[in-house]
Amino acid sequence: MHSTCTAAGDDSRRGPGPDGALRAADEGRQARLAGWVHRRRDHGQLIFLDVRDRHGFTQVVIDAADAPEAHAVAARCRPEFVITVEGDVARRLPGMENPRMATGEIELQARDLTILAEARTPPFYINEPDAPVDESVRLQYRYLDIRREPMLRRLLLRSKMVAEIRRVHEEHGFVEIETPILIKSTPEGARDFIVPSRMQPGTVYALPQSPQQLKQLLMVAGMDRYYQIARCFRDEDLRGDRQPEFTQLDLEMSFVAEGTVMDFVETMAIAVSRAVAPDRPLQDVPFPRFTYDEALERFVEEAKITAQLDHPNIPPVYALSTEKKKSTCFTMKVLEGSTLLDILFTPAAFWLFGGALSALGWVRRRQAAV
DSSP, X not given: OEEEEEOTTXXXXXXOBOTTOOSGGGXXXXXXXXXXXXXXXXXXXXXXXXXXXXXXXXXXXXXXXXXXXXXXXHTXXXXXXXXXXXXXXXXXXXTOOOTTSTTTTXXXXXXXXXXXXXXXXXXXXSSOTTSOOOHHHHHHTHHHHTTSHHHHHHXXXXXXXXXXXXXXXXXXXXXXXXXXXXXXXXXXXXXXXXXXXXSSTTOEEEOOSOSXXXXXXXXXXXXXXXXXXXXXXXXXXXXXXXXXXXXXXXXXXXXXXXXXXXXXXXXXXXXXXXXXXTTSOOSSSSOOOOXXXXXXXXXXXXXXXXXXXXXXXXXXXXXXXXXXXXXXXXXXOOOTTOOHHHHHTSTTOOHHHHHHHHTTOEEEEEOOOX
């Protein structure tokens, strides 16, 4: 939640700032918080409120003996009420600390509490991130869905990733340039979304499927290193990894060799991964590189495994056409020291093999032709 700290005796009133400032070192200081009521616990004389915003949580305690007016207001508070509260930062009693919260060593002992906005009972639980929620309901109440921890975490992760992408590109001399959204239709891989022109009846604009031609224009214009976090629009059927509107990192370089492009993209990918997901380190740094012949030798010629899918109870996702005789061949290299069982019965097993086995089918290893 937003917070402002002042020293005891300081009567200055400033707007609330980002949460994260309140720690055990702030004990004895005055603070003002603003945010949403995440949870409320009423113990009669004492009422506890967990106040939340995108920065985190802070526990607020309202004692009827010390602040009767604030206690009366707190008794009216319910989840998702928007409040401001002023009070003194104090350490929690021994044994009452919460190590799962960044502010878990302290609490705010409230003197004054104001309700800024009341809230109806939400259509789904916001303070229970694992509770199942129908997607159509989430989309209908998107402003509530974004308050949930999983959605908030994804938005913050995306923001951090984009910021790191920009940092790396700027360090390597790239220029971020926005390209137009309303353009002339050009042949691409999907259908265009079109926007009728009011000024020129009978003509339309097209929304860009990608900035491909526009970035080539920038190269001709002398902008030798360009990048953009680009919005793209493609009128095509929905797929698991595609929707009509999406964002892509778009970049272009002039007067460079193939290795220069590969070196930069690798550097950028490593830097972004380390900044955004430091707990999931990349296994191979620098990235392994294969020539065309090496790729053929490693992934095609050495080990071929056939997944036989001929059981009548195979789920539709695994079913193949009769022309393919319900079998298909996928290629995977069996590393030295590993066995086929090591590959099939691990959490990282190839999904098609696992699907065949779970559907009571079978998998066999086929020796490459000599």
